[in-house]
Amino acid sequence: MESELAKLLLFTVGGLANAAYxxxxxxxxxxxxxxxxxxxMAHGSLYMIAAFVTVVxxxxxxAGLGFWAGLLVAVAVTxxxxxxxxxxxxxxxxxxxxxxxxxxxxxxxxxVAGAVRIVFGANYRTVASPIPGNxxxxxxxxxxxxxxxxxxxxxxxxxxxxxxxxxxLGRNIRAAVSDPDLLNATGVNVTRLYTTVFVIGAALAGLxxxxxxxxxxIASSIDTDVLVLAxxxxxxGGLGSIVGSAVGSLIVGLVVSFGILIPATSPYSxxxxxxxxxxxxxxRPRGLFGLPEN
Amino acid sequence: MNLVxxxxxxxxxxxxxxxxxxxxxxCGSQPSGNQAVTFKGTKKVGYSAPLTGQSAxxxxxxxxxxxxxxxxxxxxxxVNGYKIEMDIQDDGxxxxxxxxxxxxxxxxxxxxxxxxxxxxxxxxxxxPIAKQNKIITIDATCNSWQLTMESDVVSPYxxxxxxxxxxxxxxxxxxxxxxxxxxxxxxxxKYLFGISETNAFVAALKKANPSVQIVNDPSTWYVPFPTxxxxxxxxxxxQADKPDLVYSNIFAADQINFVKQALAVDPQFFVKYPMTTxxxxxxxNTLGSQYPLGMHAYMRAPFFALQNNNxxxxxxxxxxxxxxNGEYPSDWAVMDYDAFTLWAQAANxxxxxxxxxxxxxxxxxxxxxxxxxxxxxxxxELQANVGETVGTTASSSTYPFPVLKDSVNLKGxxxxxxxxxxxxxxxxxxxxxxxxxNTANFALCPSWKAS
Numbered sequence: 001m002e003s004e005l006a007k008l009l010l011f012t013v014g015g016l017a018n019a020a021y022x023x024x025x026x027x028x029x030x031x032x033x034x035x036x037x038x039x040x041m042a043h044g045s046l047y048m049i050a051a052f053v054t055v056v057x058x059x060x061x062x063a064g065l066g067f068w069a070g071l072l073v074a075v076a077v078t079x080x081x082x083x084x085x086x087x088x089x090x091x092x093x094x095x096x097x098x099x100x101x102x103x104x105x106x107x108x109x110x111x112v113a114g115a116v117r118i119v120f121g122a123n124y125r126t127v128a129s130p131i132p133g134n135x136x137x138x139x140x141x142x143x144x145x146x147x148x149x150x151x152x153x154x155x156x157x158x159x160x161x162x163x164x165x166x167x168x169l170g171r172n173i174r175a176a177v178s179d180p181d182l183l184n185a186t187g188v189n190v191t192r193l194y195t196t197v198f199v200i201g202a203a204l205a206g207l208x209x210x211x212x213x214x215x216x217x218i219a220s221s222i223d224t225d226v227l228v229l230a231x232x233x234x235x236x237g238g239l240g241s242i243v244g245s246a247v248g249s250l251i252v253g254l255v256v257s258f259g260i261l262i263p264a265t266s267p268y269s270x271x272x273x274x275x276x277x278x279x280x281x282x283x284r285p286r287g288l289f290g291l292p293e294n
Numbered sequence: 295m296n297l298v299x300x301x302x303x304x305x306x307x308x309x310x311x312x313x314x315x316x317x318x319x320x321c322g323s324q325p326s327g328n329q330a331v332t333f334k335g336t337k338k339v340g341y342s343a344p345l346t347g348q349s350a351x352x353x354x355x356x357x358x359x360x361x362x363x364x365x366x367x368x369x370x371x372x373v374n375g376y377k378i379e380m381d382i383q384d385d386g387x388x389x390x391x392x393x394x395x396x397x398x399x400x401x402x403x404x405x406x407x408x409x410x411x412x413x414x415x416x417x418x419x420x421x422p423i424a425k426q427n428k429i430i431t432i433d434a435t436c437n438s439w440q441l442t443m444e445s446d447v448v449s450p451y452x453x454x455x456x457x458x459x460x461x462x463x464x465x466x467x468x469x470x471x472x473x474x475x476x477x478x479x480x481x482x483x484k485y486l487f488g489i490s491e492t493n494a495f496v497a498a499l500k501k502a503n504p505s506v507q508i509v510n511d512p513s514t515w516y517v518p519f520p521t522x523x524x525x526x527x528x529x530x531x532x533q534a535d536k537p538d539l540v541y542s543n544i545f546a547a548d549q550i551n552f553v554k555q556a557l558a559v560d561p562q563f564f565v566k567y568p569m570t571t572x573x574x575x576x577x578x579n580t581l582g583s584q585y586p587l588g589m590h591a592y593m594r595a596p597f598f599a600l601q602n603n604n605x606x607x608x609x610x611x612x613x614x615x616x617x618x619n620g621e622y623p624s625d626w627a628v629m630d631y632d633a634f635t636l637w638a639q640a641a642n643x644x645x646x647x648x649x650x651x652x653x654x655x656x657x658x659x660x661x662x663x664x665x666x667x668x669x670x671x672x673x674x675e676l677q678a679n680v681g682e683t684v685g686t687t688a689s690s691s692t693y694p695f696p697v698l699k700d701s702v703n704l705k706g707x708x709x710x711x712x713x714x715x716x717x718x719x720x721x722x723x724x725x726x727x728x729x730x731x732n733t734a735n736f737a738l739c740p741s742w743k744a745s
Contacts, residue, residue, distance in 0.1 A: 007534050014526035021524055113346070122345060122354035123621075124550060124580045134560050140533050143558035146526070215558065216523045217550035217580065221347045221386070225523055260527040261534075263511035267484075269527070270518045 006138040011257050017146035019253025020153035024211055026230040026237075026245045027156055028204030034240025035173045035197040038090060039098055041105040043230070044223030045112035046082060046202045050074035050209030051218045052120050058127045058213075067130035071210040075203045082202020086195045094194070109223065117220045124217040145215060152211055153249075156204070160242050163200075173197055232277045238290020247288060251276060331368065333377040337647065339364070339634070340381045340399030341409040342420065347387030348520035349412045349546045351576045352435065352626045357382050358618050359627035360409060363634035373638045374645060381405055385416065387520065392416035393423065400427045406647040407432065407637050409630060410454075414438035414487040418447065425449035430649040432637045434629035437462065438490040439711065439736070442675040443719045446731040451649045453656055453671060455633050455663075455678040457594055459487060460736060461709035462572070463494020465682040466541065466592050470495070470570045471502030473590060475538035477509045479567070481528050481552075482543050484516035491543050491572075492516075497737050509535040517544070525552045529559055532567055539590075542571040549577050553586060564589060575624040578687070578695040585696050589687040595625040595665060598693060599683045599701040604666035622693065629680075632663045669706070674716050679706035714741045 029043045057070030085108055093101045133144040164170035172193055175183045184190045216222070233252055237244025252273050259269025286292050341360055344353035357380075364380050372378055381403050385391040392411050399405045400423065408424055410417050410433025417436035424431045430451045433441070439458040440447055457465070470478065478499070482488035492515060499506055510531065517528060529552075532540060544552060549571070556563040564586040573591040575598075593599070601607055610631065614623045623631075640655040641647055657676060660668040669678045685698025718724055718739040726733035736742055 010530045010533060011527070014530040018522070018524045018526050117346070122350050124351055124547065126550065126554065126581060126584065128584065129558055132558070132561075134558070140530075141560040141563075143555070143560075145558050212523075215551075215555055217547045217554070219350055219547060221350055221547075222523070224347075225520070229522065256522065257527045257530070260514060260531060263513045266511070266514040267516065270522065 006140055007261075009137065010140045010142075011261055012254070013142055013146065013150075015254035015257030016150050016250075017143075017253070018256055019249040020146075020149040021212060021215075022226075022229055022233055022252055023153045023246055023249035024149070024156060024208040025205070025226050026233045026249060027160055027242065028201040028208065029230055030234050030237070030240055030242055030245040031160060031204065032198060032201035033234070034242070035177055035201075036090070036094065036194055037177075037240075038094070038101050038105070038198075039239075040201065041102055041227070042085060042108040042112060043105075043201070043205050044225075044227040045109045045116075046078045046205035047209040047212075047226060048116060048218075048220065048223040049081065049112065050078045050206035051213040051222060052116060052125065052209075053077055054210040054213045055125045055127045055218050056120075058130075059125075063128035063132075063214075064130050067127065067210075067214065070213075071207070074210045075206045078206030078209070079199045079203040082199045082205075083195060085202070086198040090194075090198060091191070113220060113223060120220065122220065124219045126217055127214050129214040149211060149215075153246075156207065157242060157246050160204070164242065169193075169196070229273070232273055235277050235287055236280050238287025240291065241287065241289040244287050244289030331371055331377075333368075333372055334375040335377070336379050337373065337376040338379050338381040338399070338403050338405045339407045339409065339637070340383070340396070340403065340405035342385045342392045342395035342399070342411045342416065343382050344387035344412050345382075345384040347385075348548065349387045351546050351580065352412050352574075352624070353384075353387075355576060355621075355624040355627040356409070356412070356435065356630045358621070359614070359623065359631040360634055362614060362617060363631045363638075367635065367638045373641045374647065378638070385411065387413065387416075389413075389415050389419050393419045396420045396423045400424070400429055405429065407641070407652075409633055410434060410436050410452075412436060412626075413485070414441065414459075414490070415485045417441055418486060421447060421449050421452055425451055428649045430637065430652050432633040434633035435626055436487065438486045439494075440486065440490060440732075440734065442677050443711075443716055444731050444734050445720055445722055448675070448720065450676075451653060453636075453653070453676045453678075455636060455669060455671070455680060456629055457680050457682045457706065457709065458677060458711075459491040460494045460711045461680075461706065462543075462592065462594070462682055463491045463496075464498040464709050465684060465704055466491075466543075466570055466572070467495045467498025467500075468502055469590055469592060469684050470539060470541060471499050471506070473539060473568075473570070474503075475506065475568075477507050477535075477537045477539070479510050479532050479535050479537035479540045480508060480515040480542075481532075481540065482516050483519035483545075483548065485519045488516060488519065488543055492541075493735065493737065495541060495543075497742075509537050517548075520548065523547070523551050525555045528552065529556050529563075532556075533559070537567060540567050540569040540571075542569060545572055545574070546576070549573075550580055553577075553581060554584070557584070557586065573687070574626065575622055575695075576626070578697070579622060579624070582695050583689070585687060587687050587689060587696060591685060591687055591698060593625055593683045593685075593698070595628040595680075596683050596698065596701075597623055597625075597628055597664075598690075598697045599685065599703060600628075600665050602666075604664075606662065607664045607666060610664055628664050632661075632665070632669070636661045636663075672710070672713075674713060675711075675720070677710065679710055681706045682709060711736065712741060715739045 053074040054070035058066035233248035237248030383395040570590040644651040685701030688699035724739040
């Protein structure tokens with residue numbers, strides 16, 4: 001019995017680590033859609049740039065201090081790139097149909113992918129973990145870095161929620177979602193507010209790329225690897241809802257983790273994610289926590 | 295003092311730069327060597343490459359090797375008097391793009407030959423297109439035995455110079471059996487290659503050691519390909535099952551992610567759960583000192599294990615590194631260089647680019663290779679008797695990545711599928727469902743059962 005409980009904990013923590021990874025990536029995507037109503041196909045590109053920046057700096061300065069320095073620089077760089085994308089591309093597609101926005105941000109992602117290949121080359125890059133330890137609970141071992149990722153996801157979720165519901169900036173963002181013209185009439189510079197939101201979304205993508213970098217091979221394709229599952233999570237949880245993204249990530253992470261444990265479901269563990277997504281789209285198209293579009 | 299009016303200066307400099315560029319380009323187009331070679335024209339050889347996606351690492355290495363081979367071939371006069379130019383198109387490690395590339399290279403670019411793509415799923419889709427258009431394909435990376443034997447797939451223009459999944463799985467199975475372990479955990483990518491190679495591994499393992507137990511249910515052997523970059527579930531399952539050995543043929547980004555995440559869970563992970571796995575120089579080089587030592591690896595063409603008394607390979611390594619910023623050539627680079635030079639030699643001998651004529655000069659013939667020995671193409675299934683290298687990863691004082699200690703270069707002839715079995719598969723005698731060749735399994739062949 002103790003062994004079964006230990007196994008349950010093992011797979012639960014594995015599922016939570018997977019969920020944390022996915023949430024960290026999906027949070028910025030969801031924030032941008034929620035506030036700006038833009039489906040940002042370049043989100044994965046910003047995540048990828050941050051991962052490369054982190055790896056390069058960490059490998060130059062050493063995995064410990066270098067990683068944290070790399071994380072700060074990566075967040076700043078992706079935030080700055082986000083500002084450029086918002087000013088040059090997004091301002092021209094706000095209010096247009098989603099297809100135009102998709103194509104605009106997809107074009108950005110292609111440009112970034114090409115630029116990353118030129119700058120960083122085709123070889124995979126790796127960086128040692130800044131938190132290399134592990135702990136034992138019973139007979140099973142857990143990576144400290146996975147626990148850090150889970151904690152980071154919780155902090156990010158709480159931070160974004162607090163920003164949206166406990167700050168003036170968040171109040172303005174929510175007001176802009178409801179009625180940007182009225183907000184503008186009150187003296188708030190909505191154009192600048194949109195830029196700020198996108199910069200925060202881009203910085204969140206950067207934070208995700210930095211945090212994920214020590215746990216996997218960094219290559220010029222990690223942008224698309226993650227985008228599919230990030231969108232699945234956003235659809236399940238509800239595009240634009242941070243709480244929805246968190247719940248969606250938990251569902252996906254745990255379904256994949258426990259799916260492989262049971263032989264009968266193992267071959268379909270990843271398929272279940274998309275079955276759930278399809279079911280949500282049929283039953284509740286706006287997602288579990290999403291709000292209907294006006 | 296300004297000699298030129300300021301407004302004219304940009305044009306002057308632009309003109310100067312363009313002139314310099316043209317001079318440099320003109321110099322660069324001269325064939326290398328002491329004498330200029332005059333060509334009748336240019337012919338293209340196509341390669342649908344994973345320059346992005348899961349196997350980008352391999353596509354990068356192969357592309358570099360093919361370009362180097364093209365330079366070498368052209369320096370010796372090209373093929374049939376024509377300069378050979380590589381036509382490399384990115385497929386993102388996806389099947390649909392590989393198909394699009396293959397059609398485009400054949401129908402628009404008029405390639406005279408193709409080099410096989412990286413994954414068996416891609417090659418399975420490309421083969422009928424190449425066959426229909428009568429374009430020879432020399433395959434040095436994708437390696438499912440079905441590509442050269444299964445009657446609904448087989449093409450008379452498909453030549454394999456890579457150890458196929460039967461050969462590789464057999465080598466891995468014998469290696470695992472020699473380790474005297476009793477409990478094995480299997481993890482493999484869920485597509486033709488993984489399934490084909492894992493079947494061969496299990497068959498060879500059970501033959502050599504019938505008492506060995508595979509601890510995870512067959513339904514859990516395979517992971518989606520390409521997969522989620524997180525490997526928590528598989529790592530947890532290994533911890534839960536506590537095997538004596540993990541067998542894997544996951545590769546490229548998947549293997550790197552798996553190794554990194556397993557080591558994060560427990561730095562002693564691969565000591566507690568030793569692993570028999572497919573490896574290439576690319577994975578070793580990427581992880582460098584992070585790559586676990588003591589892994590029971592099987593490799594297709596590691597340069598460091600084939601280098602002894604092999605001046606041809608040594609020269610290749612030197613020139614490859616000089617041309618590509620000191621990079622070491624991976625197994626894929628070694629094999630694809632061989633593939634290209636083999637085709638060029640055969641086409642020159644045939645004095646033709648016609649696929650039938652070139653295949654005649656390949657089937658049953660022997661060729662020099664970077665491996666240090668001649669490889670012979672068996673006519674029955676156009677498969678080369680190339681070997682596999684097995685050994686245990688150990689740190690190296692020569693290279694910035696681990697190499698194999700006590701490595702053994704297994705002979706291809708000892709690994710190849712028995713001829714009788716090849717003929718039984720080609721004759722649809724090994725189908726799980728009669729009349730459906732895509733259900734063929736060599737373990738169902740009469741001669742395998744009898745053995």
